[in-house]
Amino acid sequence: MLYTELENVMENFYLCSHLALCAINKNNHVFLSMGHTIPHPLEQSLSKETLATLQERLSQDSLIHHVLEDGRTFTICAINPKYLELGCFVIGPYTTDIHLKNVLPFKPAHCMVHLIDLLYAIGSSFTQTHEEVEEEYNYHVSKAKDYIEIHYAEPITLDALASYLGLHKSYFCTIFKKATKQSFCSYTNMVRVEKSKDLLKEGTDSILEIALSVGFSSASYFNTTFKKLVGMTPIEYRNQNI
Incomplete structure (x- = not known):
């Protein structure tokens, strides 16, 4: 207790x-x-x-x-x-x-x-109340993760995801961060960066093409986010893994 x-x-x-x-x-x-x-x-x-x-x-x-x-x-x-x-x-x-x-x-x-x-x-x-709340948290967070895993290449908005789950967006943000220790945006970017790594290793598509294919709106945002999470730029990562 x-x-x-x-x-x-x-x-x-x-x-x-x-x-x-x-x-x-x-x-x-x-x-x-x-x-x-x-x-x-x-x-x-x-x-x-x-x-x-x-x-x-x-x-x-x-x-x-x-x-x-x-x-x-x-x-x-x-x-x-x-x-x-x-x-x-x-x-x-x-x-x-x-x-x-x-x-x-x-x-x-x-x-x-x-x-x-x-x-x-x-x-x-x-x-019992605490366990029920935790179970509810886990259910909604698990559904959110599944949704992001399926739709990461598409524009995913907080409003759309909260509506899909049937939750108020502020409540969703609270339980998601409590469970994952990350904001919705940070978690989504992390998934997209992980998906981009395989494409970078293949070495055929341009950085812009890869950025757009995993859901980033621009190459510059992709570069900034990738370096923040991985510690190097997408080009540097590609050069190390080809």
């Missing part, structure tokens, strides 16, 4: 339950906190040695309730039960003693298992 997703999960759990919680890494350091005051009550209540012992118990117990002498209770569960190395959630302090409800958030002991189910359900929802 990504850091921002984890933060969103914790925030939503806090809003639903009104229970503060924090995320602890395997070194027993708090790396995310939601609903706590400063100084952090966990650092005042549980030593790192105690946290280490509680984290070790998670390999055997899915849920641990740790009650202090003054009635404060902390509930510990894994961030992801399948990957204990990610660390754990520490929920609390709260109380299961109704007589302390004016001092601490009150939750009956039998409710906590259901609240933990809620926490994991929120986490699952965010993870």
Whole structure:
């Protein structure tokens, strides 16, 4: 789960339950906190040695309730039960003693298992949403690459490609650059330059003919782009590969 997703999960759990919680890494350091005051009550209540012992118990117990002498209770569960190395959630302090409800958030002991189910359900929802978005990114980017591969020799405009994909062009630019680390224009030019290399090696067509055949609008733009990507001019590349 990504850091921002984890933060969103914790925030939503806090809003639903009104229970503060924090995320602890395997070194027993708090790396995310939601609903706590400063100084952090966990650092005042549980030593790192105690946290280490509680984290070790998670390999055997899915849920641990740790009650202090003054009635404060902390509930510990894994961030992801399948990957204990990610660390754990520490929920609390709260109380299961109704007589302390004016001092601490009150939750009956039998409710906590259901609240933990809620926490994991929120986490699952965010993870699924992230995976669905990534799948959508990959689908559209893959279609865009296929389109460029087929139509590289033709004039390809951003408007035309976005329309083909059924996307707003600004959204398409965002997901394409995120996936390829290149802009649409840079990626298209890269494909065209790669296609031109075989034609240059054949050594028969002029530079202008090759430029036009792979989709560049002029020999000068082809020369500039080729040198930028390859580190030499098309003529120099041809001379080295004939």
